[in-house]
Amino acid sequence: MVNSPRHDSSVRIMSEVRDRALQATDTPVVLLDAADPLLAAVWVNAAFTRVTGLRVADVQGYTLLLPVSDGLAARTDVPHAHQEPRRPAELEAALRGGAPCGHVLPVRRVDGSLLWCRVQVSPVSAVEGGPVTHWVAVLQDLTEQRTHEAAQEAAVAAERRERRSLALIAQVSDLLMDLDDPRALREIAGLLRHGIVGWAGFYLADGGLRPADGPDPHPHAHLRTTRHTAVLPDGATKDPVQRVLDGQLDRPVEVDLDVAHLPGSPSAWLAAHAGPRPRDPALDADGIALDEPPDRRVVVLPITGRRHVRGLLVVQPRGGGGRAALETAQVTVLELVARRVGMVLDNVRLYEREHRLAEALQRAMLPEQAEVDGLDVWTYYAPNSANAQVGGDWYDVLQMSTDVVGVVIGDVVGHDVEAAAAMGQLRSIVRSYLFDTSVPGPVLDRVDQLLVGMRVPRSASLVLSTLTRSPAGWSLAYSRAGHLPSLLVRAGAVTELDGAGGALIGFGRGTRPTSTVELRPGDVVVYYTDGLIERRDRGLREGLDQLGRVAAAVTARDAAGIGEELLSRLADHTEDDVAVVVVRVPDPQDVMARVRSPRRRRWSLPSEAASISRARHAVVRTCEAWGIADASNAELVVSELVANAVLHGWGHVTLQLYDTGDGLRIEVEDANPAPPVTTDGHPGRVGGFGMQIVERLSDWGWRQSRGGKLVWAKVRPGHLPSHEDEDEDDD
Template sequence: MVNSHADPVSTAGPATTVERTVDEAVDLHARALAATAVPMALFESRDGMLSVVWVNDAFVRSLGYGVEGALAREPAVRQELEQDPVRAGQLAAALAAGQPFTPTFSLGRGDGTRFVCQVHLAPVPTDDGSTPTSWVAAFQDMTEQLSHDAEQAALVEAERRERRSLGLIAQVSDLLMDVDDPHALREIAMLLRHGVVAWAGFFLNDRGLRAADGVDPAHPPSGKGHRHGGDVYRLDGRAPRPSTPDVVQLLLDGDRDRPVEIQLDAGYPQNSASAWLAEHVGTEGYRPSGGGTVLPEDRRAVVYPVPGRRRVLGLLAVLPRGGGGLRGVEPSTTTVLELTARRVGLVLDNARLYDREHRLAETLQRAMLPQQAEVDGLDVWTYYAPNSENVQVGGDWYDVLQIAPDVVGVVIGDVVGHDVEAAATMGQLRSVVRSYSFDITTPGPVLERVDQLVAGMRVPRSAGLVLSTLTRREGGWRLDYSRAGHLPVLHVRKGVATELRGAGGALIGFGGSGRSTSSVELEPGDVLVYYTDGLIERRDRGLRDGLAALADVSSRITARDAAGIGEELLSRLADHPEDDVAVVVVRVPDPGDLVERARSPRRRRWSLPSEPASIGRARHAVVRTCQAWEIPDAANAELVVSELVANAVLHGYGHVSLQLYDTGDGLRIEVEDGNPAPPVTTDGHPGRVGGFGMQIVERLADWGWRQSRGGKLVWAKVRPGQLPPTARG
């Protein structure tokens, strides 16, 4: 039989067991939440905001307070949300929609520190599916992650600063490559202003402090103790001793090598270096910038020395961003500024050392090379230019001597080397050859005596030369010559070039068995070309090929004066010389070429200062010379000289040299200045400026230009009667 009460009893028994299991599970969940290591809390939604009703033990350990402390700090959290309307709106939308939300908060701990955390909010579902009113939150500690992020950001920022510093130093180095640019230092100062400081400026110590817009290597820096201006603030009792040391002067004197700080509105002693610098930095540094803002009110400047090898060449003054003087300069900025100052000082010192060596070598070279003098009865043109890589000094030389009324000596030689020692050896040989040539007019015996003297002097460099004498004879000239290890003279007659290879011998000092002399009878119109190997030898062209090229060019030259022949040789053979070049062109005048005159071409030379007044002086000089030489169309020559000298004054630098040659078939004009840049003519474009003067020269004369040892030489040849009457006025 079946028991009819079994089901109710059976049903009631299991139900009671299930209810006890749920209670146990709830208690277990509560104890699990309370024991978890993650800070957790339970919130209720009230009026669109959350209010805490329960926290676990991890929350208490992390923040230092429980529910009461959390309730006390809720106004601060709400105030934080009010200051962040975007996050407050996102939180309100999440509460209204019952969706999870993960904001980031910075909560105050019980000990006053901050607990930065990411709050993972989730709604607690209701039984009937209505809008949740309870929310559970887990707090993720962000301190370690933020510390790691901060470290990474700091590393990235440090790397960025290093890259910026390296880039800035690279830009400074690029600008210093063109240290002759008059605005190089100003450009470097502008880089520093844009990159690391609020303002920067260089001040050079050339004969007293001066603001530096560029580099002026012609003026060496002043010595120790020199002040700006004529009145020096004395420390020997004649004037009151200052209460504070002149820190800027200590930098200039080299007594302090670390940066110093100066107060721009402090009362430094009058005429002291600190007072002068404070005045100039205050004037320049606190002008309104391009954006209309002014620099910080903290008027303290930091001054760095610009050191050379043996002395301080100047100062770098900066105003830190935000002020603060020395303390306001970051360590990375200090490194950039010190490196910049040192590099500028080194480059300035190198530029000045090179300039002094350059001027010394050039002075030595000019003193040893003769000025081209008048030679009776012969048309002579001379040229010398050192290789620009050899400090404007070398061992090539020439000499033209009027030994007697009817005897002319011509020497060309080459000493091995490109330094001051080579130039000194050249000067010794030149003096010896010149002295013996006046005693003995036959070249071979002269070189024998030179050999003997050089062997006794123990001259350290070997040298080769050609010594020749031209003797006037009835109806022409005779050439006697002797060679000592030098290239042969080229003899050109009626378009045929011949190398004079006779009387060859060893280098000077190695003669030993005597020197011979060869002779050639010269006819009117004959041309002699003396040269050194720099005219013909190149890396891509051997000596034999160079000699063949010289002979070919010389045989096809159409000029009828020595200067024109020489210029044509240079234009075709010496456009890119790799060595020193010395050339002497001697032409025996042809009486048929000199209209109504049997005299040799005449020449005059003037050295003019680079100033506008020189243009008028040059015009008067050419007019007087044309009148004296009875050359017609002086107005054309006057205009050409005016334009060439004006270009030299306006676009060149250094002294201007003006030379006039009466070639017999016209007037040759040569103007030399210190700027190697070539003259240009305008192409007629309306945007072009200048160049019209050379169009006038091109209209009135044949012209050209070449590099010279000091810059460039522009020549023009004006032929009388070549222009129509309308162009002559």
């Protein structure tokens, strides 16, 4: 069929209309040459020019469907002939098959900026059913969509960072709640390494820097070999880290640990002891470095307390880069962590100072174990460890005259400095009045009258008693002010001394009564505070009954043995302070009928010189009670072990004695984990031979304990040690 001129005119008009429509549309359209391997653009519409700035004359050789990063957006065949342009695999497969497809690609504008578009490509043939001669690409601008998505992604990322930061701060707070955890700071450093930095460490400033794993309340007990002392030469510019320690800078400071620092400065100390350890770079066969050594620039933040800088938090950003590599949010988290650690360290120091003050008051007021003429007396005191070794329980044993002995035991409410002070006041008042009269009731009357005027802020209970010797024996007189009754143990029978009761001390109305009991040889009187028997899982009456059963079953024939058996059965898991006084009237039959008691005794001693003589006295009396010969050797050994604990350890000293059947085992425990060392003495001065003496007189060893170290020695009567290791520390 032959087309008429009218038909040809209609086709031409329609073609022109189509061309004008493509030019007039607001959608960018590009015509690509299918014969060109790179599909170069041969025509663009006005919308494309408006969006990209590229006109028809500018697109000759323009490669729309190649990634911009390949450098082929503006084609020049020769310069880029060596490159192999790669389209996305999905797009390449569709073009090879002549099928329509779409893909998100960047289009470079005339000013070099990128316009992200979704490019929809369709094949075009010159004749219907013929081969593909061109591709038409329609562009959809995704700028607004991508901007919105990017903003959403940024908001989500910021929220995630904030959530991680809050979670990290919460974890840090949880760790810092346990002030006694010796690894709290190490675990916090691990959290920081896991969360936001590549490396982190804490260093406390206690007269010099030292690495720290936890908020140690005993800073001066550490070895000095890891400390730094900031002594700078005259005229030297002050080290920036020293300025941080001095509180002159409150912002993070960057320090390069690989450069030379002023000798004696904190930066020099950090370079030697802090940060990720340097390593040698890998070398090739010719000895040439294959990579650079790791970046050792660190960021130093002050750990500030209420008034002073307590130490440093040292961190290295991931990948190095120093201060600039840390984001603002990361710096904020690190500053919050350092501030919280500083406040906790402040609290630990304040708590420790209060504890030392209260403990000093309390220990100064508690008497040494008294040697009483004609009576066997044993005393024990142990504050509950949960109350920072400070309690309100107390006792007193007074040799008022040759034939009169006073015994007092009491309990002041509270576990702090105020309780210790109230206990000291009360003890002094009772002591003063007791020397005026030996009748307990009138003494407590006078104490009541004085306390009302003094307005002592803490209430207290006590038992006041006097033991008076006569030709017929000993007589016990007592009066109670709101305190639990003492126990009289006689021939396996237990009687509660519950007479002469009254209100708490200071609240007495009228005259306080006095009760009396005649004691026989072998009688035992047990004074105690409620910490010995009171538990959350049982009533007070039940605790009293159990104490009575245990006291009735005691087989020991000496006050210390009786006391130790009571403690072993009742005081292993105490929930409060415990004070116990055991008074036994000697029996002439004791020498003829020694009975094996539970051969274990324990003393808690303060870390002071007076404890050495007390320990020697305790060993001598124990050897006498147990019938162990060569008490002088045991006395010398325990003297050296306790002296070492007092001089070189810290915290309380625990002395335990065991009868092993073939000798005496002595154990001395203190809070210093460093082992004892045998030396050849100190040249030029006296001392240093202590462990040589112990080694000569006993088999000895040591082991780590939960609170520090335990040193043991076994003394065998009439036997010099073979010095062979018997693994006694595993007993």
